[in-house]
Amino acid sequence: MSKIIGQTAVSVYPLSNYSFGSKEIKHEKDINMDQRMARLRQSYEKLGLRRTVEGVLVVQEHNHPHILLLQRGVAFFKLPGGRLRPGEDEVSGLKRKLTNALAPANPQLRISWDVGECVGTQWRPNFDNVFYPYLPPHITKPKEYKRMYMIPLPDKAVFAVPGNMKLVAVPLFELYDNPGRFGPSLASLPAMLSRFRLNVVGSVVPTAYPQTLHMASYNIPEQAPQSLLMDSAHYQFQQKQQQE
Amino acid sequence: MSKIIGQTAVSVYPLSNYSFGSKEIKHEKDINMDQRMARLRQSYEKLGLRRTVEGVLVVQEHNHPHILLLQRGVAFFKLPGGRLRPGEDEVSGLKRKLTNALAPANPQLRISWDVGECVGTQWRPNFDNVFYPYLPPHITKPKEYKRMYMIPLPDKAVFAVPGNMKLVAVPLFELYDNPGRFGPSLASLPAMLSRFRLNVVGSVVPTAYPQTLHMASYNIPEQAPQSLLMDSAHYQFQQKQQQE
Numbered sequence: 001m002s003k004i005i006g007q008t009a010v011s012v013y014p015l016s017n018y019s020f021g022s023k024e025i026k027h028e029k030d031i032n033m034d035q036r037m038a039r040l041r042q043s044y045e046k047l048g049l050r051r052t053v054e055g056v057l058v059v060q061e062h063n064h065p066h067i068l069l070l071q072r073g074v075a076f077f078k079l080p081g082g083r084l085r086p087g088e089d090e091v092s093g094l095k096r097k098l099t100n101a102l103a104p105a106n107p108q109l110r111i112s113w114d115v116g117e118c119v120g121t122q123w124r125p126n127f128d129n130v131f132y133p134y135l136p137p138h139i140t141k142p143k144e145y146k147r148m149y150m151i152p153l154p155d156k157a158v159f160a161v162p163g164n165m166k167l168v169a170v171p172l173f174e175l176y177d178n179p180g181r182f183g184p185s186l187a188s189l190p191a192m193l194s195r196f197r198l199n200v201v202g203s204v205v206p207t208a209y210p211q212t213l214h215m216a217s218y219n220i221p222e223q224a225p226q227s228l229l230m231d232s233a234h235y236q237f238q239q240k241q242q243q244e
Numbered sequence: 245m246s247k248i249i250g251q252t253a254v255s256v257y258p259l260s261n262y263s264f265g266s267k268e269i270k271h272e273k274d275i276n277m278d279q280r281m282a283r284l285r286q287s288y289e290k291l292g293l294r295r296t297v298e299g300v301l302v303v304q305e306h307n308h309p310h311i312l313l314l315q316r317g318v319a320f321f322k323l324p325g326g327r328l329r330p331g332e333d334e335v336s337g338l339k340r341k342l343t344n345a346l347a348p349a350n351p352q353l354r355i356s357w358d359v360g361e362c363v364g365t366q367w368r369p370n371f372d373n374v375f376y377p378y379l380p381p382h383i384t385k386p387k388e389y390k391r392m393y394m395i396p397l398p399d400k401a402v403f404a405v406p407g408n409m410k411l412v413a414v415p416l417f418e419l420y421d422n423p424g425r426f427g428p429s430l431a432s433l434p435a436m437l438s439r440f441r442l443n444v445v446g447s448v449v450p451t452a453y454p455q456t457l458h459m460a461s462y463n464i465p466e467q468a469p470q471s472l473l474m475d476s477a478h479y480q481f482q483q484k485q486q487q488e
Contacts, residue, residue: 004334004391006361008250064381090248117250120438133438134416137308150250172378177428184421188435194364194377195436 008117009197013155015059015066015169023105026162028072037127040143044127047086050144053094054081055151056119056189059169060200066169067189070101070161077170077182079148091115094149102167104160111157116150120192122185131185146185150196252361253441254396259303259310259413261400267349270406272316281371284387288371291330294388297338298325299395300363300433303413304444310413311433314345314405321414321426323392335359338393346411348404355401360394364436366429375429390429394440 030036043050056079057068069077080101084093095113103110122131124144135142161167170182172190179187274280287294300323301312313321324345328337339357347354366375368388379386405411414426416434423431 004362006252006363006394062381065378118248118439119250120435122438132417132420133435134309134420136417137306137415147248171381173376173380176376176378177423179421188432191364191377191432192435192439194366195362 012058012060012198021160022163023160025164051084052146054079054148057151063200066171071166102159109158119148122146256302256304256442265404266407267404269408295328296390298323298392301395307444310415315410315412346403353402363392366390
């Protein structure tokens, strides 16, 4: 098969290769949306355009890609990441944010993050919660842009998440066409990722996804994988207290 | 600014740089959806997985990116492209399809197509009109995949479209969040394109989109550009009969 430009390959390992712990609670900066918007406005007046970076971490279950999302409360999901400091470059800022959100406090367990290709960009034109994947035509002073990057994972790692959050693995088929639950930005992740070659590595037989579909060896389970979202026991990872 | 991996730059020229003619009618192969599905099924039994390629051609009006779509009738929009022949590679097949759909019959006006990066992939699991940007987990025998490619345009060109079709330039803001009108695949194009750096080249002042937003020179019209979709006089390009 000839190389397809833009179709970058990323190895995707089983969720069971990773272990998940919890670490110190990270307090919310705002208690409600009004306060958050007031803080955004204040910060915009001081520093100008807010620059945000987020990481797309992909694992697999039943050979289907899942995205790691941070969940706060029942209904709020986000990619790990956050605001860059003034002058900070996107790659180092994203590594800092991923370490804050996902790395165990024990330095020996720290993940050496690999920041891959840009997956997409979102623009916030106003001081509200609406983002677009382009700059709307009449907007001369956007308030924020958010750039998403692919984060190719090592085959094994230990994650630790602040105690007031959960880390959940949401299948692509759950995100797709589901802006009501996840918002339009996360719901369009399956489309944005569809150019990548996600090489699903299994614990049994390594399988390429989706290039070897016509091969008889393609290892598909008899049944569709159960939605993790529908099953909170699966959905909330085993959280063992981190030894620090 | 440091280089962002995956954020490929594409120059986007004004719609007015291009001229549009019409050429011989290309008859539909099927008169209705049932006939079309029967033909897909027949072809699948004979040839297996159907491989389709499509081109994303971007122009600008009022500094906002627009996608060139073929329109048939009132409500049917598609990217130019089509089915690959058995054994045909994606890049040559897409060039052949783009020439069929868009190039004037006069060989001197032929466009030398440049096939850029993969924008996304869609899968058709069954013999119906539903595509997904991933292979659904329980599907072992998908019926079709469709790969979309960025087609960087020359700064000027002459297009000619079969007489029973129109070529329309649809702004990103019209496609976005509009699966009802354009279908989920076209509606997710703005998200898929958001990783590209679309350098909007104007006829007056060249402007980068959206990198130079904080620069005072950014040339934004006072009003949002009128939706071409809402204005059929704009929407249907001037169609002059091609001299052949």
